[in-house]
Amino acid sequence: MPRIFSGIQPSGELHIGNWLGAVQNWVNLQHSYETLICVVDLHAITGKYDHESLAQRTREMAVGLLAAGIDPEHAILFVQSHVPEHAELQWLLNTVTPLGELERMTQFKDKAQRFESVPAGLLNYPILMAADILLYRADLVPVGEDQIQHLELTREIARKWNAEFGRGGAFFPEPQPILTEAKRITGLDGQAKMSKSLGNTIGLLDTPDEIWQKLRPAKTDPARVTRRDPGNPEVCNIYHLHKYFSPPETVALVAENCRGAKWGCLDCKRVLADNMIAALKPIRERAFELQEQPDRLEEILGDGALTARRMAGETMREVRLRMGLLAAPSAMSSRAQRGLDS
Numbered sequence: 001m002p003r004i005f006s007g008i009q010p011s012g013e014l015h016i017g018n019w020l021g022a023v024q025n026w027v028n029l030q031h032s033y034e035t036l037i038c039v040v041d042l043h044a045i046t047g048k049y050d051h052e053s054l055a056q057r058t059r060e061m062a063v064g065l066l067a068a069g070i071d072p073e074h075a076i077l078f079v080q081s082h083v084p085e086h087a088e089l090q091w092l093l094n095t096v097t098p099l100g101e102l103e104r105m106t107q108f109k110d111k112a113q114r115f116e117s118v119p120a121g122l123l124n125y126p127i128l129m130a131a132d133i134l135l136y137r138a139d140l141v142p143v144g145e146d147q148i149q150h151l152e153l154t155r156e157i158a159r160k161w162n163a164e165f166g167r168g169g170a171f172f173p174e175p176q177p178i179l180t181e182a183k184r185i186t187g188l189d190g191q192a193k194m195s196k197s198l199g200n201t202i203g204l205l206d207t208p209d210e211i212w213q214k215l216r217p218a219k220t221d222p223a224r225v226t227r228r229d230p231g232n233p234e235v236c237n238i239y240h241l242h243k244y245f246s247p248p249e250t251v252a253l254v255a256e257n258c259r260g261a262k263w264g265c266l267d268c269k270r271v272l273a274d275n276m277i278a279a280l281k282p283i284r285e286r287a288f289e290l291q292e293q294p295d296r297l298e299e300i301l302g303d304g305a306l307t308a309r310r311m312a313g314e315t316m317r318e319v320r321l322r323m324g325l326l327a328a329p330s331a332m333s334s335r336a337q338r339g340l341d342s
Contacts, residue, residue, distance in 0.1 A: 004033045004178070005138035007040035007080065007129075012057040014064035015201035016276075017185040017194030020244055025142050027069035029178070035075040036136055036308065037065060042080045042087065042128060046121035047111070062301060064204055067287035078304035080132070085312035089131040090124070092319060096160040097127050101153055107146070130154040134161075134172045135312050142178040151177050165322040190219030190237045205287050208277045215273050220265045227264035238268055245275045 006026060014023065026037055039061050041054060058079055070077055080086055102108065102123050112118045129150050133141055134157070141151055158172040165171070184193055187200025194201050202214050220238050221231040233239035233255045242251050250271065257263035290297055320327070 002139040004140045005036045007038040009044045010058040010061040014204045030075040040080045078308045082305035090128045130157045188218040230261045231258040233258045
């Protein structure tokens with residue numbers, strides 16, 4: 001069965017942009033592929049962050065993924081920092097990654113402008129991403145369009161490492177992308193990509209009242225100044241959200257009533273809110289059950305990390321051997337294995 005790897009930063013609770021843009025796809029893929037889903041907390045510390053809330057946000061993200069349908073019976077769910085081989089492989093891949101390739105990354109150039117002193121971790125971020133994927137020798141990576149450049153670099157790093165240490169073969173596969181159908185979800189401001197930091201999201205675990213209070217002021221077609229003004233649904237973000245949460249006949253009715261000024265924007269939003277609340281209700285219920293069982297969450301993440309470490313260990317033993325590193329003494333390896341099994 002082909003293997004896929006994907007990761008998500010621990011921003012706290014999942015929002016509908018995460019869910020539509022990535023998580024729904026993972027939930028479907030886990031039944032057809034050997035699937036690893038990682039909460040990438042090491043990626044989250046490459047810039048300024050709230051270290052006091054990081055652990056809690058990591059737990060919340062794991063709860064959200066499970067509530068949204070990631071099934072530990074079909075997918076390996078774990079936290080990145082619980083598998084130290086990620087950081088080890090990143091360091092080793094540093095030796096074959098050209099500096100110029102890192103400096104030309106679009107995301108690095110964009111994010112570097114926000115810093116007075118750019119941290120090295122921001123530059124090396126794509127190498128850690130490559131290590132995440134190559135550590136499990138994944139064949140496929142579900143990504144959005146904004147990560148395609150990083151995945152291209154991962155393939156380049158795999159080629160360079162294979163050429164240097166592959167012994168005439170391709171130890172690391174060159175992973176291919178699986179693009180999600182919902183590539184970019186616009187936020188409630190109608191402009192930027194949905195992002196928790198911008199405050200333009202709806203959380204998967206928001207209450208019905210919270211959903212309505214966030215949708216009510218959301219931006220719509222700017223040409224509709226009054227209820228009597230006809231609108232163009234194609235430029236209205238609320239209409240596009242209907243396509244994800246409302247049945248086709250409702251989507252058609254929304255378009256007709258918008259163009260004919262038969263509904264005001266609040267009418268349209270109220271219907272969307274009702275359908276969104278109904279769609280998210282099962283996720284909220286599963287999340288609350290998990291929140292009441294913290295030991296169950298710890299067990300799932302522990303089992304996931306153990307499985308991931310065993311897979312990562314197999315890769316790293318071969319990587320160290322091919323790169324000429326001295327093998328650890330057998331007594332040390334036995335003690336380490338006992339610790340891993342305990």
